[in-house]
Amino acid sequence: MERIFDLGVLYSTEGSYAALGQQGLAGARMAIDEVNASPDYGFSFRAEIADPRGRFDRYGPMCDALVRPGRVRHVIGGITSWSRKEVIPVVEKHEARLWYACPYEGFEANDHVFYLGACPNQHVLPLFAHAFETFGTRPFLVGSNYIWGWENNRIARELVTHGGGEVAGERCLPLGDTDVGRLIAEIRETRPDFVLNNLIGPSSYAFLRAYHALAQEDAAFLPERRPVLSCNLTELELDIVGPAAIGHIATASYFDSIPTGENRAFLGRVAARLGPKQRVSAFFVGAYSAVLLLAEAIRRTGTDDPAAIDAVAAECRPILPMGPLALDPLTKHAVLTPWLGRAVPGGRFELLEETGRIVMPDPYMASPLQDVRGLGDPTSRASQAPRLRLVQ
Amino acid sequence: MTRSLPAPHFRSWKALVLHRAHPAADALLKQLEKIGVAAEQCWPDLPFKDRGSSERPDVIFFDADMGYDEQFPWAPGQAPMPQIAMIGSEAPGRIEWALRQGADTHVLKPIGSSGVFGALLIAHRAFARRQALEAELAALQDKQGRRTAVARATALLMVRDGLSDKDAFRRLQTLAMASRLSLEDAADATLAHFGDADVGRNRA
Numbered sequence: 219m220e221r222i223f224d225l226g227v228l229y230s231t232e233g234s235y236a237a238l239g240q241q242g243l244a245g246a247r248m249a250i251d252e253v254n255a256s257p258d259y260g261f262s263f264r265a266e267i268a269d270p271r272g273r274f275d276r277y278g279p280m281c282d283a284l285v286r287p288g289r290v291r292h293v294i295g296g297i298t299s300w301s302r303k304e305v306i307p308v309v310e311k312h313e314a315r316l317w318y319a320c321p322y323e324g325f326e327a328n329d330h331v332f333y334l335g336a337c338p339n340q341h342v343l344p345l346f347a348h349a350f351e352t353f354g355t356r357p358f359l360v361g362s363n364y365i366w367g368w369e370n371n372r373i374a375r376e377l378v379t380h381g382g383g384e385v386a387g388e389r390c391l392p393l394g395d396t397d398v399g400r401l402i403a404e405i406r407e408t409r410p411d412f413v414l415n416n417l418i419g420p421s422s423y424a425f426l427r428a429y430h431a432l433a434q435e436d437a438a439f440l441p442e443r444r445p446v447l448s449c450n451l452t453e454l455e456l457d458i459v460g461p462a463a464i465g466h467i468a469t470a471s472y473f474d475s476i477p478t479g480e481n482r483a484f485l486g487r488v489a490a491r492l493g494p495k496q497r498v499s500a501f502f503v504g505a506y507s508a509v510l511l512l513a514e515a516i517r518r519t520g521t522d523d524p525a526a527i528d529a530v531a532a533e534c535r536p537i538l539p540m541g542p543l544a545l546d547p548l549t550k551h552a553v554l555t556p557w558l559g560r561a562v563p564g565g566r567f568e569l570l571e572e573t574g575r576i577v578m579p580d581p582y583m584a585s586p587l588q589d590v591r592g593l594g595d596p597t598s599r600a601s602q603a604p605r606l607r608l609v610q
Numbered sequence: 611m612t613r614s615l616p617a618p619h620f621r622s623w624k625a626l627v628l629h630r631a632h633p634a635a636d637a638l639l640k641q642l643e644k645i646g647v648a649a650e651q652c653w654p655d656l657p658f659k660d661r662g663s664s665e666r667p668d669v670i671f672f673d674a675d676m677g678y679d680e681q682f683p684w685a686p687g688q689a690p691m692p693q694i695a696m697i698g699s700e701a702p703g704r705i706e707w708a709l710r711q712g713a714d715t716h717v718l719k720p721i722g723s724s725g726v727f728g729a730l731l732i733a734h735r736a737f738a739r740r741q742a743l744e745a746e747l748a749a750l751q752d753k754q755g756r757r758t759a760v761a762r763a764t765a766l767l768m769v770r771d772g773l774s775d776k777d778a779f780r781r782l783q784t785l786a787m788a789s790r791l792s793l794e795d796a797a798d799a800t801l802a803h804f805g806d807a808d809v810g811r812n813r814a
Contacts, residue, residue: 327641582727584619585646
């Protein structure tokens with residue numbers, strides 16, 4: 219009889235980041251079903267799904283309930299860093315593994331966690347390298363009062379200092395705050411070269427709408443002159459923000475516009491499964507990737523024993539929508555290709571041509587900044603006219 | 611939020627882990643590799659003999675459980691780099707010893723896969739702050755020790771040039787400013803130039 223492995227899935231489908239949790243859950247379930255339907259693996263996953271409903275204090279106990287009985291040894295899930303920090307002591311205690319599949323702020327490399335999402339040298343660094351070459355070195359930094367915003371803005375300040383630029387201003391809003399009037403006034407007054415947006419959810423949507431309104435009044439704030447750059451704006455959020463997001467730029471390890479055959483086939487399967495209107499973002503693909511990487515490791519070892527999976531995970535190369543996935547054995551972070559996309563009508567990102575190079579994970583930012591294209595020589599930047607070249 | 615200093619990059623740093631071969635040392639070396647710090651384990655001796663050696667590391671992690679004073683080529687508390695204690699036993703005597711040795715912060719054993727980056731950052735800042743305070747203290751102590759010279763130089767100018775104490779002191783200050791010297795150095799220079807004998811002569 220075919221072997222069955224239990225797999226914990228821990229995403230919130232309610233609360234302030236419900237849309238992202240739903241993406242993670244949908245991605246994990248699709249991968250589980252594909253593994254179960256495929257003759258290649260010789261085993262099936264049985265998903266044990268838990269939903270903390272957006273309450274971060276529920277993640278620890280719910281993860282504990284999943285792994286304590288001993289059957290579930292791998293848990294896919296968590297969107298926020300708070301939830302990850304709640305789950306880590308639980309998986310450490312029970313010698314289980316967490317598969318965390320979201321972009322995050324780095325400065326962590328836990329042996330009990332596989333990191334499938336981008337760390338700062340795979341999101342904010344490439345974004346800044348592009349912005350410095352294209353728009354200038356004087357950003358305005360905005361973020362939510364949360365570790366994601368604090369840490370990305372801190373890295374941004376360091377990059378600006380390194381690049382010989384200047385921070386035009388910096389403002390953090392309380393989580394969930396949509397009162398962005400003062401922020402917009404300050405940006406209008408300081409006229410930065412671009413805006414780095416590390417706001418989360420509703421704050422981010424309110425900000426993009428208000429910035430759009432500002433651009434209607436003053437053409438100096440049109441996206442082609444002074445764009446808003448985000449590390450966490452996804453396809454599904456473009457639908458929520460509406461036309462105000464158009465022209466602005468985001469980075470992600472996956473956009474649904476990646477022009478590969480694998481991606482087209484993958485999107486076809488998503489549409490067949492979930493309907494043609496289903497959005498697919500890096501959060502969906504991150505969870506999908508985690509399940510396929512784990513499945514490949516189990517196929518090779520014949521067990522879901524965490525130590526055995528640790529030993530082979532970096533040798534597995536599952537084929538994913540964005541190409542083969544590799545894992546850095548030292549940090550257990552994914553080797554990713556950071557893409558830059560410009561929002562276009564239809565809720566999609568158009569890829570910028572000069573992006574799409576493989577970047578090794580460096581969660582502690584241990585590599586010299588000079589290695590980052592566009593940040594080495596502050597005099598090499600072209601801060602005049604924007605020149606967005608687009609992939610056909 | 612408060613504005614912070616840029617985080618130091620530990621990428622060019624060398625660390626020594628003064629601990630016998632043990633999973634705690636292995637886990638620490640692994641974390642250091644992830645952070646980009648080149649690290650070596652050694653026990654019981656440090657691989658350099660004197661305080662000023664060019665081979666000395668940028669940071670030392672030492673075993674607070676089995677460590678002892680003679681392992682270090684400097685007096686307790688005089689380490690020329692940040693030190694981080696690796697604490698297993700929380701017995702007060704061992705913690706006392708680690709503090710006397712000059713631990714800037716600590717990591718707890720067993721060492722897992724977190725805690726080292728934070729410890730490096732805290733130790734780095736604590737050491738820099740301690741260095742700055744010690745330099746300031748040394749300067750103040752030097753100043754205090756040389757109060758006599760200032761008093762004598764003021765007296766010399768009073769007697770020699772028939773000045774009031776206020777005017778004599780002001781002249782010393784002016785001399786210090788014009789020569790870009792500290793008040794104490796200007797006092798020494800005045801005494802050396804005119805010699806203490808001058809005071810006696812004028813008085814006679």
